Amino acid sequence: MGLSAERLNGDLDALAAIEPAFGAALARVGYPAPRIRARGYATLLRTIVGQQVSVKAADAVWRKLEVLGDPTDPAVIAALSDEGLRACGFSRQKTGYARSLAEEVTSGRLNLDHLPEDDEEAIAQLVRVKGIGRWSAEVYLLFAEGRADIWPAGDLAVQIEVGRILSLPERPSERLTRELAEAWRPYRGAAAIFTWHHYGAGADAAPI
Incomplete structure (x- = not known):
């Protein structure tokens, strides 16, 4: 935290x-x-959902996603079709970003419970996800992991x-x-x- x-x-x-x-x-x-913020996949997915939209709009997308399954489970994104994600309010670009995040987590390439202790190494792992740039990675490490x-x-x-x-x-x-x-x-x-x-x-x- x-x-x-x-x-x-x-x-x-x-x-x-x-x-x-x-x-x-x-x-x-x-x-x-x-x-x-909570550590883990859901916080990064919320970061993607919230990019370039209002808080109200991001909340609406998240609620629609919750109707289809547990958004804290990356398997939900993997199982949904592109049409299903667009119906929730995902743009084509954000659909790609969400799938990238889900794939990195489910494959084990990105382990959010055991990111490297070195901050720069942790940032490097996070920015492998499409849609997660350095700023998003830094904010995640500060707010979700408390890296001082x-x-x-x-x-x-x-x-x-x-x-x-x-x-x-x-x-x-x-x-x-x-x-x-x-x-x-x-x-x-x-x-x-x-x-x-x-x-x-x-x-x-x-x-x-």
Whole structure:
């Protein structure tokens, strides 16, 4: 499971000691709520279902899928025809993605109970699934496995809020966002969750 509130708050306190700008931002907007998802196939399938659609639309697709079987079982996707998946609301592209995920899991090539301990190796396994890019893999490892040093530097909101928190003159690039965070190891997961919280709180710095 993801980082608990106790772990998240403790990591943010440690981060604030390393980077005082985070301490000041924490005083302004407070601690974020934990972001926790269940480990396993269903969470990744929900990620695919939710791509480029509203939460309401994704929920509707999921409910239709539940009528046809247990969506936490990859055999359900494998057994459904393309027409059956389209009737649930899957696009042709998402049908391919869902089948890729089901095949990786049922074949044993992707074991979500025993991903490699090394974060980069775990990301490499996850992105073998069609439709799961680096960002989705990183978010899964952070929210579902609670890996404390995951740093999704390619996320636009993370870049924006790193710029705001550090009072940079412009939004940092992905490369610079990654470089700046090297000093924040091993608390970069908490830093990422905090940047999303800071973004959602409409922190008092002007957009950059």
